[in-house]
Amino acid sequence: MELIYVIDIIxxxxxxxxxxxxxxxxxxxxxxxxxxxxVTAVGGGMLRDVLINAHPINWIGDLNYLYTIFAAVVFxxxxxxxxxxxxxxxxxxxxxxxxxxxxLGLKKGLSFNLHPIIALIMGMISAVFGGVLRDVLTNKIPLxxxxxxxxxACLAGGVTYLSLNYxxxxxxxxxxxxxxxxxIIRVIAVxxxxxxxxxxxxxxxxx
Numbered sequence: 001m002e003l004i005y006v007i008d009i010i011x012x013x014x015x016x017x018x019x020x021x022x023x024x025x026x027x028x029x030x031x032x033x034x035x036x037x038x039v040t041a042v043g044g045g046m047l048r049d050v051l052i053n054a055h056p057i058n059w060i061g062d063l064n065y066l067y068t069i070f071a072a073v074v075f076x077x078x079x080x081x082x083x084x085x086x087x088x089x090x091x092x093x094x095x096x097x098x099x100x101x102x103x104l105g106l107k108k109g110l111s112f113n114l115h116p117i118i119a120l121i122m123g124m125i126s127a128v129f130g131g132v133l134r135d136v137l138t139n140k141i142p143l144x145x146x147x148x149x150x151x152x153a154c155l156a157g158g159v160t161y162l163s164l165n166y167x168x169x170x171x172x173x174x175x176x177x178x179x180x181x182x183x184i185i186r187v188i189a190v191x192x193x194x195x196x197x198x199x200x201x202x203x204x205x206x207x
Contacts, residue, residue: 004100004175009068011097014090016041016072017083019134024080026138034073036134041069044129048105048122052112091190099182101127102154103161103175120158127154149189149196157182 019040023033042065045058059065076083083090105126109119128144128151135142144150161178188194 004104007096007100008104009064010093011100012041012065012068013072014093014097015130016069017076017090018094018131020073020076021080021083022134022138022140024076030073030077033076034069036137037073037076038069039137040130040134041065041072042130043133044101044126044131045105047129047133048108048126051125052109052114052122054108054112095183095186096179098127098150098154098186099157099179102157102182103178106158106161116162120155120162123158124151124154127151149185149194152196153182153185153189156185 016037019037020033022040023036026032028036042059049055049057055061102123104123106119106123108126109122110116112119114122131150132142132144157178160181161174164174164177
């Protein structure tokens, strides 16, 4: 089993737990929790595959994703009170997960002969839209639109991948370096509470 695939599964597990926790906090029943966990974990990849007409859809072609989500829901149901103490570990898994999701989505876009810019967008969709769908379904403003540098980190990692790929660097080196860019940006942003600027005033706003 390839290391990237293992990390992909770990990222799916972390995403599913994050969805399950949000749904649980919203007092949804077990079925609702499972649906939100599912959408969070594979929603981005599913949307990407629909947009580029890739079949089978990610989770349909590999049942390990469903098994992973089911395990995450059961884990959350049994150990919710303990998971809070693992927030740093979950953050690490989540961050590694979005880095892998971004690059796998980008690579899949390129394999369908999409323009690199479109492929980059597909990579970002793979990484962040599961969380967007989770927040919309639970009546929250999506995290990536409000607080943290999240999608921007994916964008930077994707640009790094495309840039190194242009110079024919080894595929493994490209993947590691691009993923590292995403992880480092996310860690720094969260540690120092960095955010993108917000539009408050324009040139015509009276002081």
